[in-house]
Amino acid sequence: MANLALLKRRTAPQAITPDVRTLEVEGEPQLIGASRDELATHLAAIGVPPHQIAMRTAQLWHWLYVRGVEDLADMTNVAAPVRQALAERLPVGSAEMVDEQISVDGTRKWLLRFPAKGAGRPVEVETVYIPEESRGTLCVSSQVGCTLxxxxxxxxTQRMVRNLTAGEIVEQVVFARRRLGDLVGAERAANGPSEGRMVSNVVLMGMGEPLYNFDNVKAAMAVVSDGDGLSLSRRRITLSTSGVVPTIERVGAEMNVLLAISLHAVRDEVRDVLVPINRKYPIAQLMDACRNYPGLSNARRITFEYVMLKGVNDSLVDARALVELIRGIPAKINLIPFNSWPGAPYECSDWDQIEAFADIVNRAGYASPVRTPRGQDIFAACGQLKSQSQKMSARERRAEAV
Incomplete structure (x- = not known):
């Protein structure tokens, strides 16, 4: 049983998470992330004859996502006048690598900068690549900061700045494939899967809450899963949410990707503190949304993420309550040893306690792997991502305009 008095002393009260549609930005157009229809519109705008647009769109798609080119001049089977006109109209992409860190375990973390939108400033996000023998997982951010x-x-702990555009989300995947040599004819980076693609899985578990940027995430994943380009199966794309209940059904119905729930507690009084959005959408509502998730089956299980916090949510009583809570839902439980960060108010559960907790869940018939911490030495592990981008105040915008 969690020590609620201790929990409340450790953490300041949080307001119920607001909707963040006011933080939407109008994305500057670029080729990466544009849908096929949007590419066709750009081609029509530069005067490409209607009977050529489908062919030119297919050519652009191949160069962007199969070859991963960064310069229109390299698209050698596209007519030079078309390339020149497109280059004058919009860039291929906009991401700039600010920093790359490589962990002792091979995990890579990239700090990517995107240009200013409207009256804002350039922003930075972190993207993480986790190599394993049989697969390579890319952890993608959907927002700059987070409201949750x-x-x-x-x-x-980072102030919410803005949503990422669809192009900025897709560009994280394209950047990673370029950097890792995961393209036709490229030299593969070390410390990746021994066979197959370097980026075989994408998880929307980076900075931000994907369901507070639903439209851009949906558009981005449509590009990422397109069979003629990046071609990642939707069964290899996992979206993690902290529990934006009204939008969960849309994930299954409109995106058809795998779902992960950032659960972390089995009682409302504890989850209210750990995951404050629970005050708006409590556990009972969240479980109902999970049970009704479109396409839910043993082959398409929901993953429940559960961070192990010493003396807070790691008792054996909690383990038994977790089993009862998810009973009847095709699911697996990822137990995540807490990854500390400067000023963190929690400690990781003792390893013996984690194993005892996992044993109860396993004996109830649920797969309950304990996630091996990766990239801790470069702060790339689960729950550790943060950039230095800050939202510009109205006073700062006025000062910069002078």
Whole structure:
């Protein structure tokens, strides 16, 4: 049983998470992330004859996502006048690598900068690549900062700046494939899968809450899963949400990707503190949304993420309550040893306690792997991502305009 008095002393009260549609930005057009229809519109705008647009769109798609070119001049089978006109109209992409860190375990973390939108400033996000023998997982961000204020998460300590555009989300995947040599004819980077693609899985578990940027995430994943380009199966794309209940059904119905729930507690009084959005959408509502998730089956299980916090949510009583809570839902439980960060108010559960907790869940018939911490030495592990981008105040915007 969680020590609620201790929990409340460790963490300041948080407001119910607001909707963040006011933080939407009008994305500057670029080729990466544009849908086929949007590419066709750009081609029509530069005077490409209607009977050529489908062919030119297919050519652009191939160069962007199969070859991963960064310069229109390299698209050698596209007519030079078309390339020149497109280059004058919009860039291929906009991401700039600010920093790359490589962990002792091979995990890579990139700090990517995107240009200013409207009256804002350039922003930075972190993207993480986790190599394993049989697969390579890319952890992608959907927002700059986060509004959720989950008290165990480092990203939650960063002020929300803005949503990422669809192009900025897709560009994280394209950038990673370029950097890792995961393209036709490229030299593969070290410390990746021994066979197959370097980026075989994408998880929307980076900075931000994907369901507070639903339209851009949906558009981005449509590009990422397109069979003629990046061609990642939707069964290899996992979206993680802290529990934006009204939008969960749309994930299954409109995106058809795998779902992960950032759960972390089995009682409302504890989850209210750990994941403050629970005050708006409590556990019972969240479980109903999970049970009704479109396409839910043993082959398409929901993953429940559960961070192990010493003396807070790691008792054996909690383990048994977790089993009862998810009973009847095709699911697996990822137990995540808490990854500390400067000023964190929690400690990781003792390893013996984690194993005892996992044993109860396993004996109830649920797969309950304990996630091996990766990239801790470069702050790339789960819950550790954070950039230095800050939202510009109205006073700062006025000062910069002078």
């Amino acid at each position: 204020n989950c008290t165990f998460c480092h990203t939650g």
